[in-house]
Amino acid sequence: MNQNRRRKIITNPRKLPQQERSKITVDAILTATARILVKDGYAKTNTNRIAELAGVSIGSLYQYFPSKEAIIAALIECHVVEMVNSIKTKTKLCLDKSLEYGLHEQACLI
Numbered sequence: 001m002n003q004n005r006r007r008k009i010i011t012n013p014r015k016l017p018q019q020e021r022s023k024i025t026v027d028a029i030l031t032a033t034a035r036i037l038v039k040d041g042y043a044k045t046n047t048n049r050i051a052e053l054a055g056v057s058i059g060s061l062y063q064y065f066p067s068k069e070a071i072i073a074a075l076i077e078c079h080v081v082e083m084v085n086s087i088k089t090k091t092k093l094c095l096d097k098s099l100e101y102g103l104h105e106q107a108c109l110i
Contacts, residue, residue: 026064028054030078033071047071 032054036045047068051061065071090105 025056025060029061030075033075
């Protein structure tokens with residue numbers, strides 16, 4: 001077996017939160033991940049630190065995410081969805097404004 005092969009990283013969540021309490025747990029995990037990434041960077045981010053900062057057990061974290069990479073993928077997805085929604089909202093608002101105003105607003109989003 002080739003030792004240089006990388007292991008396949010699973011980035012899909014294990015299960016999606018259904019109940020409000022589960023959604024709060026997942027949100028806490030994502031928020032903690034973002035804070036650690038900003039403060040300490042990717043290399044110092046790990047599931048134990050995420051669980052501790054989120055105030056959840058490591059078992060609860062692993063109920064929803066199989067790895068650090070899966071949590072970060074979910075965090076990125078959330079930010080992309082927020083950005084797309086913001087662009088849609090700004091685009092609708094800009095339809096009544098000048099082209100220059102619309103381009104300025106779109107540039108500010110990036």
